[in-house]
Amino acid sequence: MNSQKELLTSSYDFTLPSKFIATYPANPRDSAKLLVYNRKTDEIIHTYFHDFEKFIPKNCALIFNDTKVIKARIFGKKSTGGKIELLINKPLDANNINVYIRGKVKVDTKIYFDEELVVIVKELRDDGSRVVNFYKNISLLRFEDLLPILDKIGHIPLPPYIQREDNEEDSSEYQSVFAKEEGAVAAPTASLHFTGEQHKQICDNHTHAYVTLHVGSGTFKPVEAQIITDHPMHSEYYDISDKAKELLDSNISILSIGTTSTRTIEFYEKHGKIQRGEANLFLHPNNKPLRVNHLLTNFHLPKSTLLMLVASFIGVDKTQELYAEAIKNEYRFYSYGDAMLII
Structure with a gap:
């Protein structure tokens, strides 16, 4: 395999009919639908997600992400009456929240929302994001106090490619049916395929545990650098449960x-087996x-960095081959789309 090819962003491009x-x-x-790829036999199987459990390898533990998506998009107005859309990205600490704002703002701009919620812009960042504080009745809000208002x-x-309003x-x-810890602004989409009944049955039959990664909006950011390793990887808060740690530390x-x-x-x-903190890992070949x-x-x-992560398991050529196979078989793509299992 030409490792130079695997470092070129252009190697991860493909055309998808809308x-x-x-x-x-x-x-x-x-x-x-579920595409199963067996690396040992190089076999591709086309099936449906309700048959997922049949393909779980023997003596294997499943690790789920139990993050919960918050209602992170809010619409408000400036004091001038101009409309503003704000998307929460992640809390930087208890009070300072990293956001994206559609509409012109400067430091100290105030934005007014329903439920007596007020935002004051504290910092404009070079990456296009903003750091803000949220207030209600002039009281500074902690992130956890903001969640019920959101x-x-x-x-x-x-996601931006789902070109419709949410309903x-x-x-x-x-x-996901097992979403628990509030904080994500994008869903961990492989988890969306599980019904409550299927998830319970799998958990009854297989060793499993949960981690939390609060998915940020950076997950959708395409790699713009020509060489993938020049891409500045976004970071997201993670927490590994004691049970997950025990499984990860086993063989x-x-x-x-x-x-x-x-x-x-x-x-x-x-990175040193630390149980919680900020993760900014970029997996690729x-x-x-x-x-x-x-x-x-x-x-x-x-x-996308997610496509490169898949290629870290199977290489860029095989990734492109499986994607071409999925398109040929009319799989549905992206967040609400179909699934692939690599075993």
């Missing part, structure tokens, strides 16, 4: 449910996984 971009979820969730006035932050259904559908085989669980596990493995043996994932955007 009709294959899923704008609504599969109903029921487990009716989504639940009332906010919108589910659907009531998205509040539950763009959320049991790991099936990671999604790229977000994979980034969490591999950051832990490669020159930085392969050390701990995750098998991967369940969705089909990702061209030139």
